[in-house]
Each structure stands twice: as C-alpha cells, then as structure tokens.
Amino acid sequence: MRAHAARxxxxxxVVSRPHARSLAEAAQLLGIEPGDIVKSLVVRRSDGEYLFALVPGGRKIDWAKLRAVVGVNRLSLPDAGQAKEATGYERGTITPLGSTTAWPVFADERIRGRRVALGGGAHGLSTFVDADALLSALDATVADITAEE
Structure with missing residues (x-):
C-alpha cells in the first residue's frame, strides 16, 4: 500500500489504532471528525467488474445516484470473499491504494478539501492522506453518490 502511494x-x-466499536469511537481514537473517516467500499457491476466507492463517515451509498454516475442499471456489494479476491484486502481494511487491481474510483464530493483516514490494508491500521491529492492521483470520478445514514 505504501509503495503504491509513493508511486x-x-x-x-499510516498509524496504528485500537479496535473501535463505532464510527464515533474510531474518530475519537484518531483525533478527527467522523466525516473524515472514509470507507473504501468495493462494488460489483453487473458485468462482473468492480469499482471503489469512497464514502465519508456518517453517510452510505445512494444506489440510484451511484448507478447514474457509473452509467449502469445494476450494482451490488460482493461478499467478503469476493471483495478480498477483487482487491487483495479483507473487509474492514480495504483501500484503493495497493489493490491487486486498479479498479475505477468513484468518490463522494464531500471528501474534497479534507485530510482523511482510509483503511490501512491491515486490521488496526489507518492511512491519512490529503483527499484532493488522493482523488487526483487515482483519477477518481467525484460526485454526489451518498445519502445520510
């Protein structure tokens, strides 16, 4: 993950963190706001290909919005085994940085202009990065793709 980020x-x-039981607890442990924690979700397209959806804490994928931005009629969340096969990472550790395949990235517009924490590629790790630099480096499509949880 670090090597990919460097490239x-x-x-x-990358920081170590204890296990958290909630988003609020994780944010407190990391010293950030809940919205600065970004979930990297693996989403399967109907053609069997995947994409990453970057979703800020306190929000969830709005499936209609994401389908419209991606330009497809059907998207779904793969099971844990499929997600690991698609990315090389276990659920809860997933990040687009260092994924076994560089799937397209779709990010919610609310992460712009922030320093965010992503999964660190292993349990107990978080990766801090400037969101704008991340979005640019990953050539992410940035749009309103979420709704409040």
Whole structure:
C-alpha cells in the first residue's frame, strides 16, 4: 500500500489504532471528525467488474445516484470473499491504494478539501492522506453518490 502511494506521489501517514466499536469511537481514537473517516467500499457491476466507492463517515451509498454516475442499471456489494479476491484486502481494511487491481474510483464530493483516514490494508491500521491529492492521483470520478445514514 505504501509503495503504491509513493508511486502515485502521495504523502501518506499510516498509524496504528485500537479496535473501535463505532464510527464515533474510531474518530475519537484518531483525533478527527467522523466525516473524515472514509470507507473504501468495493462494488460489483453487473458485468462482473468492480469499482471503489469512497464514502465519508456518517453517510452510505445512494444506489440510484451511484448507478447514474457509473452509467449502469445494476450494482451490488460482493461478499467478503469476493471483495478480498477483487482487491487483495479483507473487509474492514480495504483501500484503493495497493489493490491487486486498479479498479475505477468513484468518490463522494464531500471528501474534497479534507485530510482523511482510509483503511490501512491491515486490521488496526489507518492511512491519512490529503483527499484532493488522493482523488487526483487515482483519477477518481467525484460526485454526489451518498445519502445520510
């Protein structure tokens, strides 16, 4: 993950963190706001290909919005085994940085202009990165793709 970030020219900080039982607890442990924690969700397209959806804490994928942006009629969340096969990461550790395949990235517009924490590629790790630099480096499509949880 760090090597991929370096190849992309991203300055990342990987930190260890204890297990958290909630988004609020995770944010508190990391010293950030809940919206600065970004979930990297693996989404399966109807053609069997995948994409990453970057979703800020406190929000969830709005499936109609994401389908419209992607330009497809059907999207779904794969099971844990399929997600690991598609990315090389276990659920809860997934990040587009260092994924076994560079799937397209779709990010919610609310993460722009922030320093965010992503999955660190392993349990107990979080990766801090400038969201704008991340979005640019990953050539992400940025749009309103979420709704409040």
């Amino acid at each position: 992309l020219g991203l300055d990342v900080e």
